[in-house]
Amino acid sequence: xxxxxxxxxxxxxxxxxxxxxxxxxxxxxxxxxxxxxxxxxxxxxxxxxxxxxxxxxxxxxxxxxxxxxxxxxxxxxxxxxxxxxxxxxxxxxxxxxxxxxxxxxxxxxxxxxxxxxxxxxxxxxxxxxxxxxxxxxxxxxxxxxxxxxxxxxxxxxxxxxxxxxxxxxxxxxxxxxxxxxxxxxxxxxxxxxxxxxxxxxxxxxxxxxxxxxxxxxxxxxxxxxxxxxxxxxxxxxxxxxxxxxxxxxxxxxxxxxxxxxxxxxxxxxxxxxxxxxxxxxxxxxxxxxxxxxxxxxxxxxxxxxxxxxxxxxxxxxxxxxxxxxxxxxxxxxxxxxxxxxxxxxxxxxxxxxxxxxxxxxxxxxxxxxxxxxxxxxxxxxxxxxxxxxxxxxxxxxxxxxxxxxxxxxxxxxxxxxxxxxxxxxxxxxxxxxxxxxxx
Amino acid sequence: xxxxxxxxxxxxxxxxxxxxxxxxxxxxxxxxxxxxxxxxxxxxxxxxxxxxxxxxxxxxxxxxxxxxxxxxxxxxxxxxxxxxxxxxxxxxxxxxxxxxxxxxxxxxxxxxxxxxxxxxxxxxxxxxxxxxxxxxxxxxxxxxxxxxxxxxxxxxxxxxxxxxxxxxxxxxxxxxxxxxxxxxxxxxxxxxxxxxxxxxxxxxxxxxxxxxxxxxxxxxxxxxxxxxxxxxxxxxxxxxxxxxxxxxxxxxxxxxxxxxxxxxxxxxxxxxxxxxxxxxxxxxxxxxxxxxxxxxxxxxxxxxxxxxxxxxxxxxxxxxxxxxxxxxxxxxxxxxxxxxxxxxxxxxxxxxxxxxxxxxxxxxxxxxxxxxxxxxxxxxxxxxxxxxxxxxxxxxxxxxxxxxxxxxxxxxxxxxxxxxxxxxxxxxxxxxxxxxxxx
Numbered sequence: 001x002x003x004x005x006x007x008x009x010x011x012x013x014x015x016x017x018x019x020x021x022x023x024x025x026x027x028x029x030x031x032x033x034x035x036x037x038x039x040x041x042x043x044x045x046x047x048x049x050x051x052x053x054x055x056x057x058x059x060x061x062x063x064x065x066x067x068x069x070x071x072x073x074x075x076x077x078x079x080x081x082x083x084x085x086x087x088x089x090x091x092x093x094x095x096x097x098x099x100x101x102x103x104x105x106x107x108x109x110x111x112x113x114x115x116x117x118x119x120x121x122x123x124x125x126x127x128x129x130x131x132x133x134x135x136x137x138x139x140x141x142x143x144x145x146x147x148x149x150x151x152x153x154x155x156x157x158x159x160x161x162x163x164x165x166x167x168x169x170x171x172x173x174x175x176x177x178x179x180x181x182x183x184x185x186x187x188x189x190x191x192x193x194x195x196x197x198x199x200x201x202x203x204x205x206x207x208x209x210x211x212x213x214x215x216x217x218x219x220x221x222x223x224x225x226x227x228x229x230x231x232x233x234x235x236x237x238x239x240x241x242x243x244x245x246x247x248x249x250x251x252x253x254x255x256x257x258x259x260x261x262x263x264x265x266x267x268x269x270x271x272x273x274x275x276x277x278x279x280x281x282x283x284x285x286x287x288x289x290x291x292x293x294x295x296x297x298x299x300x301x302x303x304x305x306x307x308x309x310x311x312x313x314x315x316x317x318x319x320x321x322x323x324x325x326x327x328x329x330x331x332x333x334x335x336x337x338x339x340x341x342x343x344x345x346x347x348x349x350x351x352x353x354x355x356x357x358x359x360x361x362x363x364x365x366x367x368x369x370x371x372x373x374x375x376x377x378x379x380x381x382x383x384x385x386x387x388x389x390x391x392x393x394x395x396x397x398x399x400x401x402x403x404x405x406x407x408x409x410x411x412x413x414x415x416x417x418x419x420x421x422x423x424x425x426x427x428x429x430x431x432x433x434x435x436x437x438x439x
Numbered sequence: 440x441x442x443x444x445x446x447x448x449x450x451x452x453x454x455x456x457x458x459x460x461x462x463x464x465x466x467x468x469x470x471x472x473x474x475x476x477x478x479x480x481x482x483x484x485x486x487x488x489x490x491x492x493x494x495x496x497x498x499x500x501x502x503x504x505x506x507x508x509x510x511x512x513x514x515x516x517x518x519x520x521x522x523x524x525x526x527x528x529x530x531x532x533x534x535x536x537x538x539x540x541x542x543x544x545x546x547x548x549x550x551x552x553x554x555x556x557x558x559x560x561x562x563x564x565x566x567x568x569x570x571x572x573x574x575x576x577x578x579x580x581x582x583x584x585x586x587x588x589x590x591x592x593x594x595x596x597x598x599x600x601x602x603x604x605x606x607x608x609x610x611x612x613x614x615x616x617x618x619x620x621x622x623x624x625x626x627x628x629x630x631x632x633x634x635x636x637x638x639x640x641x642x643x644x645x646x647x648x649x650x651x652x653x654x655x656x657x658x659x660x661x662x663x664x665x666x667x668x669x670x671x672x673x674x675x676x677x678x679x680x681x682x683x684x685x686x687x688x689x690x691x692x693x694x695x696x697x698x699x700x701x702x703x704x705x706x707x708x709x710x711x712x713x714x715x716x717x718x719x720x721x722x723x724x725x726x727x728x729x730x731x732x733x734x735x736x737x738x739x740x741x742x743x744x745x746x747x748x749x750x751x752x753x754x755x756x757x758x759x760x761x762x763x764x765x766x767x768x769x770x771x772x773x774x775x776x777x778x779x780x781x782x783x784x785x786x787x788x789x790x791x792x793x794x795x796x797x798x799x800x801x802x803x804x805x806x807x808x809x810x811x812x813x814x815x816x817x818x819x820x821x822x823x824x825x826x827x828x829x830x831x832x833x834x835x836x837x838x839x840x841x842x843x844x845x846x847x848x849x850x851x852x853x854x855x856x857x858x859x860x861x862x863x864x865x866x867x868x869x870x871x872x873x874x875x876x877x878x
Contacts, residue, residue: 170796203668357608412612416613
């Protein structure tokens, strides 16, 4: 364990990738190397009633790991061992600091994969994925982080260790504390280990890209894919603002093919037949579409999606929302976001996990400008309001963090929030775990 | 709402299908017709501090809905409306008394299905499925009840109504109260409505039955299927005791083909190719195997599994366990159960969801004999002990109920159980909801 109090160390852990900038710095950083370090830190924090902000790779998008004066940051990114992969059980046991993409690669050596694949997989850690119940591109077919977590090793606020869940894929002994802690954003306990479900790698993959005159046609095509009972593993929508940024960054001319695109992947036996069926469904809506089973060509088709966020980030500072709506409301949500952008004059690009109704409206401001106040934040709040009006949620996969907390009551209601605060008190009676975040 | 106090009505709701017989009868039965009935009952029960045992179809296997003197049974089986099916969102909204098979059939009219399929689907209700986090045959591929529940409408112990979850397939706003209530066996709140995820019906299905000289070879073949990265939707193991009962009941001669069988189903595009790959994997282990895409022939192959439990029930009274072990321990578990049967002289048949390591050791006693005491119960307890020693769990999908409660501490440990009791107190401070069950 290393305890650091110098300014540079504290600045490095003050916030995440949300764009939020706390006014002050945390008092200190503990770099934990093992479970004992975490136990010791929490015992000390309990004794001194000092708030602890647990931090993984710092890739969060809701300021869930931002910290300020009077708080200590518990950095578990150094606890990064893949403890065990048991191919016969299709299970991995990991420490929280393991990067998501590293686990996926290690599973790949056994013909397996780790399904949750947030766009941040190369830079985000499993612990952070668990804290926010991270999703990703493949979760339309394979579920989110919660669906992949079989059990957790926790350190409670008072330093006691508790194991939740099990080593088996099924089990109903006791309440589901595992699911309760997944998505709890560091407010209930510190995750020091996780038993994760792996899945067999699909034998075949096929990829399609389709372009459309407008984003409403693209959303309608996505809905038609779902209605046709097809089950892509990836079904992503990209709007004109994003396509223009990608073209500027890569010298491509995607925008000339239409004002919106869908990128679709099918996998498993029969992937090619399924992608061809997708092609037949999208054809009446599309200006053009193309499908391939060639991996190199597939990467080219995926570029419109994968290059989207980096391309937008190259044009300014961003705040990435992740509202979700019922799948049938996707077109309405996309049109509503465009109207908000037009009304407020704030630049908003939209990328969406269309397969599960999860949208990423990306508010883009000039480099150095603050995203989380003034007109950009008002536009972001109008998007929250839109999502709730469409029967949706504030956050599909990024978490509430600090930034969405004022909106939470509107979504959950008084009685539900009251239950949640009392559950928080069961786990953390002194209120020292990431106070002011999540609920 | 009807309040019944006559003896016949109270006898009809005193227990479930576990074999447990309470010494006394509950004081009364409330037959709820709508949410207001439930609210009124719980307000009255809170005011009078009277314990309430919520009951669906009464098909439980762990005495989770058994009730005794001093308790009132709240029967919600009459709240049986499918409120809405929204095909475009692949979502159903139902009341708790809807029978599982009825929901699946209604979804089928839209080309969709409801994935959880406990063997009791024709007689068990969604509310009970939620209470126990029911599994079934298809959950190896499609997950358990918890994976299908997007949101719940609850009535709390004090009569307040709270909604959990959402209408969207993804969402992380607030703690996951939905997953907490799923599997909580009526101890946290009364479920009066559920928003459920439906899935597209697979376009193709292929079925295989294979027979083996002994059950260890069958378990090894099941493990080999998993290791080969194949993903059957159904992967069931049936032992010799069960095959003999099926032969006696149906006049078949399955036992002559071997001392154990596997029944396998693959679905989706490429189902036939996948089942053929399954055949190649099991062939070295099997005495004989056969695959088909013909629906009538498929039903015949499935009969060894589907007819198993009714055939055993025709030979005596049964207690059905549902321990689960890591998938790689399946053969060891099956061998251990056989050893327990030999050592105790108690007849135990085994059917297993081999795809997820979930076993159903079925203790069979003479008609009218009590399963839950004496040597039969000692044998059942030896199976619990075996499962825990193999790194498994007491219950994969039936719940803890009354009967497995004494074993719970051994599985969960003191600190975890303490957390769970304190969570129970958050929801039900007076302790009136199904006391003595679950945790």
